[in-house]
Amino acid sequence: MQFAFDGSAPLYQQLAAQIEEMIFTGGFDEEAQIPSTTQLSQQLHINPATVLKGMNMLVDEGLLEKRRGLGMFVRPGARQKIMERRKDNFYNDYIKKLLVEAGKLGITKEHLIELIERGEHDGTIKH
Amino acid sequence: MEQLSINHITKRFGRQIVLDDISFTLAPAKIYGLLGRNGAGKSTLLNIITNRIFPTAGTVKLGDQDANDNDDVLGRIFLMSETNLYPKRTSILRMFDLANEAYGQFNYQTAARQLKEFGLDEKQHLSNLSTGQQTIAKFVLTLNVDADYILMDEPVLGMDAAHRDLFYQELLKSYQAKPRTFVLSTHLIEEVQQLVEHVIIIDQAKVAIDDDVQHLLDQAHTVSGPADQVDKYTAGQRVLASEDLGNIRTAYLLDDLDDQRVLPDQVKLGHYDLQHLFIYLTNGGETKNA
Numbered sequence: 001m002q003f004a005f006d007g008s009a010p011l012y013q014q015l016a017a018q019i020e021e022m023i024f025t026g027g028f029d030e031e032a033q034i035p036s037t038t039q040l041s042q043q044l045h046i047n048p049a050t051v052l053k054g055m056n057m058l059v060d061e062g063l064l065e066k067r068r069g070l071g072m073f074v075r076p077g078a079r080q081k082i083m084e085r086r087k088d089n090f091y092n093d094y095i096k097k098l099l100v101e102a103g104k105l106g107i108t109k110e111h112l113i114e115l116i117e118r119g120e121h122d123g124t125i126k127h
Numbered sequence: 128m129e130q131l132s133i134n135h136i137t138k139r140f141g142r143q144i145v146l147d148d149i150s151f152t153l154a155p156a157k158i159y160g161l162l163g164r165n166g167a168g169k170s171t172l173l174n175i176i177t178n179r180i181f182p183t184a185g186t187v188k189l190g191d192q193d194a195n196d197n198d199d200v201l202g203r204i205f206l207m208s209e210t211n212l213y214p215k216r217t218s219i220l221r222m223f224d225l226a227n228e229a230y231g232q233f234n235y236q237t238a239a240r241q242l243k244e245f246g247l248d249e250k251q252h253l254s255n256l257s258t259g260q261q262t263i264a265k266f267v268l269t270l271n272v273d274a275d276y277i278l279m280d281e282p283v284l285g286m287d288a289a290h291r292d293l294f295y296q297e298l299l300k301s302y303q304a305k306p307r308t309f310v311l312s313t314h315l316i317e318e319v320q321q322l323v324e325h326v327i328i329i330d331q332a333k334v335a336i337d338d339d340v341q342h343l344l345d346q347a348h349t350v351s352g353p354a355d356q357v358d359k360y361t362a363g364q365r366v367l368a369s370e371d372l373g374n375i376r377t378a379y380l381l382d383d384l385d386d387q388r389v390l391p392d393q394v395k396l397g398h399y400d401l402q403h404l405f406i407y408l409t410n411g412g413e414t415k416n417a
Contacts, residue, residue, distance in 0.1 A: 005321065007344070007347075007397075007398040007399055007400040008397070008398055009398070010341055010344065010345065011321055011341070012341070038303050041299050041303065042296050042299045042300055042303075043296075044321070045292075045295040045296070045299065045318075045321055045322055046321045046322065047158055047321065047322055047323065047324050048299070048302070048303060049324055050321070050324070050341070
């Protein structure tokens, strides 16, 4: 498992985001057990309280569930949930930035649409 | 379990004030970082807490019991010190035995496993070990002493990167097996910033910061953009340092952002880490231009 942290956000949020990413991309399957707080803490050299905070954030979001005496598991439907949330945030997370940058560069709406079509032709957009 | 409180500790060596009215509290079962520049008085403070040297003024208390000359209290605090107090021909095992006599309940089994992980043998004599290996031997001892407050002065001194990696792993393993308080006094801030929950920074003989790491980092913002706009946006706030590059100024803020202020389009916000916070904070002045 490869985690990387920077100063961009609180550590527990970065940890949660990276576990979320792994669930989304299939690094952790639904209903699969994920490493314990103890394991993650020792492996990543992160204070256990921080790891726990990150995990609890994912529990609150309904992506993980704690099974008593067994450990932490990915909830069924977690991937779908992530997908929906990312769709909701797509405009803010991606489109807005794209439009701001395009504005700075003087790229017109027509040109933007051309670029999107280019992505379709060169295989960047997969159907 | 009781808290360990450091109350108004002052230490003078002759006319020099090394520690000036230092107060903070250590809670049970928490990992602390004790940071300060070279000569900031960290070692002196740790030696005072463990009653090895005496303060000019102030007290150290566990709960409501004074630690001064109190074996019950001192038997619950252990200092892994930078200096070597053992005679030359001391073996690692002998060191363990001494700790067992003084503190009781020494965990020989775990110690043996850890020595092996680090490639050491308990029959080896301290005098035949390199600086890094001596540190490892002391670290293994420290992890297996039965005490509630473990103070570590430069605990990775001379250790190579692979051993430091193992150090952090074993430290967390030990902490999770038996939660107790650790105080790490170290220069390698980058390596411990994810590990420590709370940080105490000593600067110019005083406590400069006594805060939860996350809470502290939540206030560590970079503000960069055209100089006049950055200055306007950060006016009246605590700016630790600022740097200019071309027409762009970056201010290192240690403060909550003011929601009432409008962030200009050309000004960008970011974060910086504990290492940089430490450097800017202890570099002398506030608002220093590079």
